[in-house]
Amino acid sequence: MMSQDVNSFFADSESRDGVRMSFNCWPASRIEAAKLVLPLGVMYTPFKKRESEFVLPYEPVVCRTNNCKAILNSLCNVDYRAKLWSCVICNQRNAFPASYAHASETQMPGELYQESSTVEYSVSSGIKNIPPVFLYVVDTCIEPDELNALKRTLLESLHSLPPNSLCGLITFGKYVYVHEINPLVEKAYAFKGTKEYSSQDLLKLLKLDRQTAAPAPRPAYGVHGPSVPTNKFLKPLSETLSLMEEIFEGIQRDTFEVQTGRRYIRSVGAALSIAVNLLETTHTNIGGRIMSFIGGACTDGLGMIVDDDLRNTIRTHHVIEQGQAKYLKKATKFYEALAMKASKNGHAVDIYTAALDQIGLLEMKSLPSLTGGNLVLADSFESSLFSESLKKVFARDEEGNCPMAFNAVMDVRVSKELRISGCIGPCVSMGVKHPSVADMEIGVGGTTQWKFCSLLPTTTPAIFFDIVPQAPTSAGGQGYIQFVTNYQHINGERRIRVTTIARSYLTSSDDPVIRDWFDQDAAAVLLARLSVFRLEREDAPDVMRWLDRNLIKICQKFSSFTANQPESYLLPQSLEFFPQAVYHLRRSPFLQFFNNSPDETTFYRSILLREDTESGITMIQPYLLEYSSLTGKESTPVSLDATSLKKDTILLMDTFFHVLVYHGADVVYWKNQGFDQLPEYAHLKVFMEAPLEDATEIVSNRFPVPRYVVTEEGASQARFLLSKVNPSITHTQPNYQGEGGAILTDDVSLEVFLQHLRKLVVSSQN
Numbered sequence: 001m002m003s004q005d006v007n008s009f010f011a012d013s014e015s016r017d018g019v020r021m022s023f024n025c026w027p028a029s030r031i032e033a034a035k036l037v038l039p040l041g042v043m044y045t046p047f048k049k050r051e052s053e054f055v056l057p058y059e060p061v062v063c064r065t066n067n068c069k070a071i072l073n074s075l076c077n078v079d080y081r082a083k084l085w086s087c088v089i090c091n092q093r094n095a096f097p098a099s100y101a102h103a104s105e106t107q108m109p110g111e112l113y114q115e116s117s118t119v120e121y122s123v124s125s126g127i128k129n130i131p132p133v134f135l136y137v138v139d140t141c142i143e144p145d146e147l148n149a150l151k152r153t154l155l156e157s158l159h160s161l162p163p164n165s166l167c168g169l170i171t172f173g174k175y176v177y178v179h180e181i182n183p184l185v186e187k188a189y190a191f192k193g194t195k196e197y198s199s200q201d202l203l204k205l206l207k208l209d210r211q212t213a214a215p216a217p218r219p220a221y222g223v224h225g226p227s228v229p230t231n232k233f234l235k236p237l238s239e240t241l242s243l244m245e246e247i248f249e250g251i252q253r254d255t256f257e258v259q260t261g262r263r264y265i266r267s268v269g270a271a272l273s274i275a276v277n278l279l280e281t282t283h284t285n286i287g288g289r290i291m292s293f294i295g296g297a298c299t300d301g302l303g304m305i306v307d308d309d310l311r312n313t314i315r316t317h318h319v320i321e322q323g324q325a326k327y328l329k330k331a332t333k334f335y336e337a338l339a340m341k342a343s344k345n346g347h348a349v350d351i352y353t354a355a356l357d358q359i360g361l362l363e364m365k366s367l368p369s370l371t372g373g374n375l376v377l378a379d380s381f382e383s384s385l386f387s388e389s390l391k392k393v394f395a396r397d398e399e400g401n402c403p404m405a406f407n408a409v410m411d412v413r414v415s416k417e418l419r420i421s422g423c424i425g426p427c428v429s430m431g432v433k434h435p436s437v438a439d440m441e442i443g444v445g446g447t448t449q450w451k452f453c454s455l456l457p458t459t460t461p462a463i464f465f466d467i468v469p470q471a472p473t474s475a476g477g478q479g480y481i482q483f484v485t486n487y488q489h490i491n492g493e494r495r496i497r498v499t500t501i502a503r504s505y506l507t508s509s510d511d512p513v514i515r516d517w518f519d520q521d522a523a524a525v526l527l528a529r530l531s532v533f534r535l536e537r538e539d540a541p542d543v544m545r546w547l548d549r550n551l552i553k554i555c556q557k558f559s560s561f562t563a564n565q566p567e568s569y570l571l572p573q574s575l576e577f578f579p580q581a582v583y584h585l586r587r588s589p590f591l592q593f594f595n596n597s598p599d600e601t602t603f604y605r606s607i608l609l610r611e612d613t614e615s616g617i618t619m620i621q622p623y624l625l626e627y628s629s630l631t632g633k634e635s636t637p638v639s640l641d642a643t644s645l646k647k648d649t650i651l652l653m654d655t656f657f658h659v660l661v662y663h664g665a666d667v668v669y670w671k672n673q674g675f676d677q678l679p680e681y682a683h684l685k686v687f688m689e690a691p692l693e694d695a696t697e698i699v700s701n702r703f704p705v706p707r708y709v710v711t712e713e714g715a716s717q718a719r720f721l722l723s724k725v726n727p728s729i730t731h732t733q734p735n736y737q738g739e740g741g742a743i744l745t746d747d748v749s750l751e752v753f754l755q756h757l758r759k760l761v762v763s764s765q766n
Contacts, residue, residue, distance in 0.1 A: 017118045018045030020613040023525040025514045030180040032509040033467045037554040038737045040465040041526040046485040048454035051124045052574045056110045063087040073500040074116045088480040104113020120500040127691045131164040131493030133288030140254040142295035143262035149382040160394030163238040172271035173254025181235045193267025194301035199277045218671045233401040262308045280345045287406020287488040295362045303334045305360030314358045317593045331363040339366040343428040346407035348373040348454035356380040359601040372454035377603045392703040401490045405455040408487035417479040424529045425461025426610045438466040460612040478502045518574045524581035525616035532605045551582045555761045566758040584621040622655040642729040645741040663712040726750040
């Protein structure tokens with residue numbers, strides 16, 4: 001019963017507030033907190049779609065303490081008779097504003113209701129109904145069929161953009177072309193791909209006068225500011241839709257001839273640089289997206305990934321480890337500087353790629369990672385993976401809005417016992433120094449504010465905390481965290497979302513309540529993020545050893561055992577699946593390079609660092625469903641194990657990146673014989689269609705769209721499943737007679753892994 005209550009609390013906390021925490025009770029001192037092994041971490045989704053979505057049409061009430069500025073919330077103590085409220089962050093008593101004169105216990109403001117732990121405010125921003133900016137950056141060095149498919153998808157996306165949005169187009173091949181939105185004449189300004197142009201250069205070369213260029217900085221709330229400027233390159237879609245359609249339809253393939261044995265001359269870096277500088281010149285601090293569609297690696301000029309000679313292959317993991325990647329450091333530095341500039345200006349950079357070879361995502365990863373831009377990795381612009389992913393970006397919600405936010409700043413405020421260590425997610429530091437900043441940094445630290453140029457309903461940063469050395473609290477007290485996210489809504493409003501949570505302090509880290517309220521899913525995802533973040537600075541073997549040490553320590557902390565007696569080892573229910581998750585994490589593409597290119601590894605890691613807890617745990621440990629002819633449409637969760645591979649069942653595996661339907665040998669025979677088409681075997685048809693329907697539903701509800709694979713026993717694509725299952729049956733067991741199929745691998749099985757873990761945990765030498 002206790003387990004059900006705890007799991008219900010985790011689910012309610014996530015659905016209501018977008019919050020999942022590794023530890024849901026906290027030690028009252030730093031010494032005790034260090035004994036927990038893992039840092040105190042929170043997975044927070046600031047733009048989560050909530051069931052009860054209501055917006056308060058006024059500005060929030062703010063604490064008057066200069067170093068606090070926390071916002072009035074449902075956890076505050078309120079004296080309605082004296083019209084006073086006490087701040088939970090700093091304990092300062094504050095007077096209600098005049099507009100709250102009629103507030104009482106029967107007429108409470110919306111933010112004081114008990115269920116209002118998360119509230120949203122619509123505030124006056126000075127610039128009314130700020131339209132978002134969408135700047136398309138399109139690669140023309142692709143084959144005609146690919147280009148036609150890309151143009152069809154882009155034309156569809158135009159009709160999905162908000163009507164008030166500003167839209168523009170840049171195309172590139174050997175040269176970069178900035179297209180003028182002009183109904184009288186088709187005109188584009190050409191720029192060399194080998195030359196870097198500053199914002200001032202663009203201002204002069206594009207003949208933009210300063211009056212229509214960079215708008216004034218955002219005014220204070222309540223102060224009316226200037227209107228958002230338009231120019232000949234970025235115009236309202238409502239006025240120019242038909243003209244934009246003509247321009248998009250007129251996009252032509254790059255005309256420069258490619259010699260045999262050579263790659264296209266592709267100026268990706270120059271095109272992105274011009275796009276970033278153009279928006280810096282015209283729309284600083286106004287939400288916007290630079291949507292780049294890339295069909296190959298940059299082979300010329302700025303941000304060059306590889307040269308145009310096909311004899312020189314693009315870098316691999318082995319080449320990088322040997323330090324022989326010729327262009328890696330210079331290209332990475334270029335794109336990082338570009339990403340920081342885009343972040344400063346409040347603009348997200350999306351990367352949509354479609355190529356069979358690598359395109360340089362490893363070097364370019366900072367563009368989506370630092371700006372919160374979308375990242376889609378496809379094989380072709382003709383594939384449904386690409387087209388459906390782009391459709392999902394602009395899919396409308398119940399209110400008719402695209403589910404995205406722009407130019408957001410998340411401010412974290414904590415009570416006096418806590419310190420903020422840092423954040424891991426698609427953001428950049430705002431560099432705000434504050435007494436609540438922890439000495440030890442985890443992720444992007446040294447600040448209490450982070451900037452997200454774009455937010456989706458699943459964007460989830462991980463925020464880490466510490467306890468002060470001499471915590472002025474005692475057992476039974478509570479600590480408070482408040483997340484304040486200020487963002488530009490797609491409809492042009494400026495909004496503030498406020499989430500305030502509280503957790504109890506306990507005297508000792510050995511208190512069983514801490515163990516019982518441990519969220520193993522959130523902890524596994526937080527540990528995975530820490531591991532991936534460390535991989536940016538450390539070698540993979542060192543990170544693997546660090547991961548193993550932490551697993552051993554946390555099992556020693558919370559399990560019960562007798563020293564040097566492995567059979568006495570007992571792990572509590574709240575950590576029952578945690579070692580299993582770490583086992584699968586060790587085998588995952590986040591930590592292993594085998595059979596993945598650097599671009600694929602970068603893609604997997606980038607998505608892990610931005611998705612919510614449910615998606616993260618699916619990436620780490622995929623789930624497997626079994627369908628049997630005896631149960632019809634009903635599916636049964638089964639172990640991700642080789643013993644689950646049966647001849648008379650169908651399996652559905654979801655790894656987040658792949659959705660795979662696997663048919664056993666007997667099922668394939670039944671289908672080939674056409675049994676499912678016979679009336680007397682109607683139940684077989686239902687059984688065979690059920691996993692396909694469920695897989696289609698998973699694919700339709702996910703962004704980016706996963707690869708959909710339908711395969712069978714013995715087929716080549718069955719490798720996607722065989723590489724994920726626990727190899728409890730291997731080719732070294734030829735006489736095995738039970739259910740399942742042998743896996744050709746040298747990896748240790750989960751059982752062997754857990755046996756070694758038990759020995760190390762109970763060893764008196766550890």
